[in-house]
Amino acid sequence: MGKVNTPKRGGAASNSKPYDRNQSTAKSSAAPKNNVFKFNKDFGQHILKNPGVADAIVQKADLKPTDVVLEVGPGTGNLTVKILEKCRKVIAVELDPRMAAEITKRVQGTPLQKKLEVILGDVIKMELPPFDVLISNTPYQISSPLIFKILALPNPPRTSVLMFQREFAMRLTAHPGDALFSRLSVNAQFWARCTHIMKVGRHNFRPPPQVESSVVRIEPKLGKDRPNVSWQEFDGLLRICFGRKNRTFRASWSTKEVMSMIEKNYRIYCAMNNIPVEEGLVEGAEDADDLDDMAVDNDIAGTTAGNDDDEWGGIMEVDDGDDDTPEFFKEQKTTLPYKTPSRRKKTKLGEIIREKVRKVLEDDTELADQRASKCDENDFLRLLFAFNSEGIHFA
Template sequence: MPKIKSEKRNDARKSGSLQGQGIHFNRDFGQHILKNPLILNAIVDKANIRPSDVVLEVGPGTGNLTVRLLEKANKVIACEIDTRLVAELQKRVQGSPLASKLQIIQGDVLKLDLPYFDVCVANLPYSISSPFVFKLLLHRPLFRSAVLMFQQEFAQRLVAQAGDKLYCRLSINTHLLSRVDHLMKIGKNNFRPPPKVESSVVRIEPKNPPPDINYKEWDGLVRIAFVRKNKTLAAEFKAKTALEVMDRNYRIHCSQHNLPLPPDFDIRGKVDEILQKSGFAQKRSRNMDVDDFLQLLQEMNAGGLHFS
């Protein structure tokens, strides 16, 4: 065990080196540097990196994880928003054999076009968790897997199944596009500075090939269905805003297909007819899985109701 303790002290010094220079971690960027070498090693192991892989790392910080990734991968592309940390990372590998394998992109990852990569590893600012997950899942070409660290409750929502308390629109959208597994919990004291919440690491593997559906239609449907996930769909789809969307889209549908629209047409009756006929009227979103929603979307579209 002395070797592990020595490594831990060494990594702690490295992760604190910015503070040693009088530069403080920026809480506005959600900077919490993972310092525990055992956890860093476990994350790299879970990523199953091959010698030929290009790895995308988001939020490399002072490079504690980056160095380990460089030792395993063919190339690491590190995205970092903070110019001070970019300089720190460059200095850390300067003059070493690892330097030629590292490419650094400075900027906001949500605004950047993601490069080609095989595996993504990220210690993300928790404030960008949701938009980054969907940016990742819609990225093409498809990558093999992503090992990502999130706030623990966010991770639990990602992996939640139909019927679980935390099951939500985030859960169903993630399950549509990928397989997601919870890998480990990480206590707040493993970071510098410690965050206010506990963390978790998950692995996401995109479905290949991805489902052949209209994602805008899908998202419009589940947005309505999960506004009040404990209500029946009959109640959900009779909400004023939902009816307005469906009424507008149905009129466009009829116009495009030269279908007559009765003068006394009421979208409410049309929605109720489809829900009753398909058997979904009394179902609740909290208990519906991906296959249920795919069937519901098919029934709605077949009846001329659209959501994009």
Template sequence: MGKAKTSKRGGASSTPYDRPAKNAAANNVFKFSKDFGQHILKNPGIAETIVAKAYLKPTDTVLEVGPGTGNLTVKILEQAKKVIAVEMDPRMAAETTKRVQGKPEQKRLEVLLGDVIKTTLPPFDVCISNTPYQISSPLVFKLLSLPNPPRTCVLMFQREFALRLTARPNDPLYCRLSVNAQFWARITHVLKVGRNNFRPPPQVDSSVVRIEPKLGSERPNISFEEWDGMLRVCFNRRNKTLRASWLGNKEVLAMLERNYRLWCATNDIPVDDTVADEEDDDNEEMEVDENVPPSAGDEEEEWGGIMDVDGQDDDMPSFFKESMKTEIPKTKSKRKKTRVALLVKEKVRKVLEDVTELADRRSGKCDENDFLRLLAAFNAEGIHFS
């Protein structure tokens, strides 16, 4: 009796019913680029959910950021008038174009090759994106800062970033990103997406959020640079009191003094540059915050270089902390304070304690109305942040 034929090691499959090789994933057409954050959504059910949550109209033009191989693109084209896909990788752009080649949808797809953050975008109604993690924050604020922002955006982000977007006061993840995004838009969490729904799978889970920019009369008539400049100081350490964040930081007071001088020069208001009396200068000791336990939410993560803050990790050894409990006499600054510097500090004290009564509040527990009152009070005293 003859022996059954055996396939050679590494040889081609002899029948269509043979199982694929274990290393078949290594033979993909593309080698995915980590620099571009390429994780292709492979679950068609989630793709359909994302498109459904955008509530598309047949007349809508949709911006898709990072279409990849076009799995979301073809779903969007089924419901929208046109798709503008922005892709950095020429291979992926070609693959997306190939998906609709020779079909009626081909005329309704426009592929732009380049970086969406640096690209001047044509008008569109809705944005849908499986967003590369490294451009999450820049993309959100590019969309919100457009002269005519989209009606809605359905975007997939790293889960922690999505939770920061939707966090509210007293939430451990509530931060400057939360306040900024929610000030300019209504943001809701749609669904959690596990890492195994992507190829290749990322190291973290993702979440889909819906962002609806405030339009018309709802849109805040405030300079984003000034609003964000104030929040940077407030959230330098979110668990500090506002008194410590503003009055207990020499660099902050020096920055406010420079800004005040510029405002006075712009408005032809004279400033008193004479040196302060010694008795006034003696009282100018730095305010020290209460003992605040360090927490993981004190400093914000860097999200794409936009939402970074100047915080420091509390890696100080315990024995060194014990040695610091002994009081050390402070060395008096050799730099003489001017009366305008004392005036600015008094203005800050007045805003925090008398006008807004927020001196003992912590940024992590304040809402946008508190920050609006704070900004209005600072501006009334001639203190600006842009």
């Protein structure tokens, strides 16, 4: 009687081919995964997957049944469907056509379909439709432009609940003297009330980002509480003040780029108000650029550490030991000029502008030796009022 052909333990059956096991393994590994598509990190696509966090964001927005909500970067719609249940309409602005198609497909055939409008485009470049509340798991690369765009709107939303990178959220709520205090901090807190709501770990996203996140609620000041100040004027002033936030105002406002900009704006102001402008050169005066550089150079020694605009963030220490420099180079160092003299001559209008700036910083506000990182919004308002009184504008 013949022997029964039984398969060995852990082996393949006798009637199977040698590569059947490998082929089945290859097929299982090549089976399509549940992912819809590969996320594009260039667009900052990190999808919020934790439903608890999404519920908390919607709750903090205090939505009303009549609200129109603008959502920036809805992704696959995990947060969108929760917003749709609480409001009248959601306007979702999405840059990626794949995401726009996915979120449209998600609500198709449901009662939520009529409440969703998807706009394909860049929220920073487009003109926004009217809306009441802004909710967004914000792509990190547009965080700052989005904030400035929302605050500059003539009719800003009642509430904005936004997800940001943790450090950016800390900048929004920083105070004078803090290391993260910046132009963004002043603008955001001058035009709105900013509240840090909660921290969100990176494992709540798919794929996980490399940084931690935070949720911030921004409530713009409306009606009588909204400052009666031009947004362009105030932000233009802050751009100059925070160009080097740890330099004194005397140094920040004396650079040739700033003086040239102020002179140009002053000419426009005079032309619009029929004020004659004195033209011509100042004879026998030093070059204007030389004095600009001297003011900046004298202030470098007073620059404090932690300046995020400087390469080193402070003054590098050097050894006080013996100098091994050859005598020949020491003599050349003392005889050669420090810099090439500038060819730009002083103009009469330039001298008028310089005197106006000096008067504002030293006489009117006494802020010449202050630094932007230490000033509050009242100091910047005093600066703006004093400059405007002298006919210097920034819009």
